[in-house]
Amino acid sequence: MLSNLRKPGVLRQDVLASLVVFLVALPLCVGVAVASGVPAELGLITGIVGGLVVGAMPGSVMQVSGPAAGLTVLVFEAVREFGLGGLGLIVLGTGLLQLALGFARFGRWFRAISVSVVHGMLAGIGLILIFGQLYTMAGLKQPREGLEKIAGIPGLIADVVTSRAALTASAVGLATIAVLVLWKKLPAKVQLVPAPLAAVALATAVAALAGLNVPNVEVKGLSGAIQPPSLNDLSSLGSGALLGTIVIFTLIASAETLFSAAAVDRMHDGPGTHYDKELLAQGVGNTVCGLLGALPMTAVIVRSSANVAAGAKTQLSRILHGAWLLLFVVALPAAIGLIPLAALAGVLVHAGCKLIPVQQFGPLWRKHRGELAILVITAVGIVVTSMFEGVMIGLLLSVVKSAWSTSKVHVGVTELADGSILVRLTGNATFLRLPHILDSLEALPKDRSIELDRSELRHLDHACRSALEAWAARHNDAGTEPVRLRDAPPAAPAGETAERSEPLARI
Structure with missing residues (x-):
């Protein structure tokens, strides 16, 4: 990396790219944390660790790690069942398991997971994220189960229509989504500002200037938000439910990271990802996050693609983005408390829509209907049952289909x-x-x-x-x-x- 930095313009490109990634990561770190039911600072801590720790490790040069929308639903369920201390223990176990898999050179084998199962997993997460955040966008408490969230939509619409507070909050969220959708149609110079940052900043400014009475993000500060696992939490390690949650965290976080790596490698002409080393890097990052009681991390395609598009050349850009996040949390923590929850919910509804691989439906229907069935059944299984059961159903169907196809x-x-x-x-x-x-x-x-x-x-x-x-x-x-x-x-x-x-x- 140091030799590359000596090339003309490389240092400048990496610094500028790091600022772009920081501006993309900031609202997403906060939004994922709030949607996961944890303090906003925990999402920022994961982003900081993803930059300063994972960013400095070998594996992938351009990939950026942090809290991911794809784990939001699972984290929310884990916090509800095991508490914040239990979440830290789960993330710590995930990191240690990833380290073990990385040392055993299992990184390459994660690429053997059926793409249809992964797409179905992301689609199921996206659906639950969308329907859950619609309630948050209206300032209402969301139901616990996926089917309850969907069944409650008519009641949600009635509440929005009849309640001035819910209508105001929903308007802020819908305006945020509109900015995100329309931002790509603006001139290129305007698009230099990342769409998530622009949408959240505009929503915050309008809410503050107009004096709108909408719920904002609660800020505790880093010292108040960090809750490492305690000795009492360690006693729950024998729980089958907790161990199963660690396994599914590891499966999803590792698969999402390595699929993201394959996508990012196609975006640039630099060195490709070393999958085993990247798995080790993610293991170190999640181990640190677990010890700090923060959110789990994965490589995130939105931040990674922003890093490549901004012209990053070396790992310095992703390391610096973590430094900018740390500087922001230390210098301007009160600024987080001005952000309306409805704006962050709008960002996550938009992110949930992007998790649904609509563009894959047509080609799969024409050529691989069995794979499309696996995708749909996995997504429905996650919504109807739980993340773990839905993914297991998808994996089982994938194995059965493969066996059926080869046993002609x-x-x-x-x-x-x-x-x-x-x-x-x-x-x-x-x-x-x-x-x-x-x-x-x-x-x-x-x-x-x-x-x-x-x-x-x-x-x-x-x-x-x-x-x-x-x-x-x-x-x-x-x-x-x-x-x-x-x-x-x-x-x-x-x-x-x-x-x-x-x-x-x-x-």
Whole structure:
């Protein structure tokens, strides 16, 4: 990195890029924390650690880490169930597990997770985030469950229409969303200011100048917000629910980070990501965040793409963005308390919409409808049940679909000149295809001699082998014409030539 900084203009580019990333990260760190049900400062602490600690570590050069909207729902549920101390313990466990996986060189294997499951996971999170933040945007308390949030929308609309306070707060949130959507249509010079910062700043200024009575972010200061895990929290480590939450945090945070890395690598022509090292860096970051009782971190595509677009050349830009966040928290903490909650909710509703991969629906429907089904079922599963159960459903369906797709078998039936029937099986014969195979065999005439050729099968699992032999035995015991089985000949010993003897065995 130091050698690159000696090149003309590189230091200037990195400093300017760090300021852009800082301005993007600031409202998102605060918004994710508030939506997660924790003090706003905890989101900023995670952003600071993501810059100063993870930013200085090897792995990815351009990727920026911090609190992510994709973990908001899971964090909210964890805080509700285990408390802030329990959250710190979960994040600490996540970091340690990521370190173990990184040292074991598991980073590359996270790329094997079905993309449809990841997209479905993000879509489910996006839906819960959208429907939950609509209540916050109106200044109302959101229901606990995903289905309750959706079912309560008509009541929410009625409250907004009949309550002046709810209507005012909603107007602030909707105006924030409008700024975010329309910002890309403004001149390029105006777009030098990041859209999230502009939207939140405008909403804050309008609310303050107009004297609007809307709820604002509560500020405690760093010392008051930090709550490291206590000895009492450690006693809950034996809880199956807590350990399961750590595993799902690790799965989602690692998958989101490494998928983000693959996307960021396509945005620049610099060094690519070393996945195992990046997983180790995330593990260190989450371990530090856990010890501080802060939010979990992942690599975040919004900040990372802003870093690349701003012309960053080295890791210095992401390190400096953490330094700017720390300086802001220390020098201007009161400024956070001026931000309307409705504005942050608007930012997160917009972020939730972007989590839903609408652009993937068309291509998947035309070419890969099975993958689209996995995506939709995963998303619905998360909304209806929970994050963990929804993701597990998606992973299970992905494995089943893969097994079904690879276990294709063809049953070829040929009538020979002597009147016997040759049945040749080709492909992969697994238990998933047993109904098809047995239906074909049981439809054969009972008064013919049958030869069942299994020699061309690429794979024959134990269940399928047992079922075929049982069918042949039943057929012979019935007193009908015999069934003969043909398998591939055994391999010849070294130095000998295999002679193909008659491969027929009477059952």
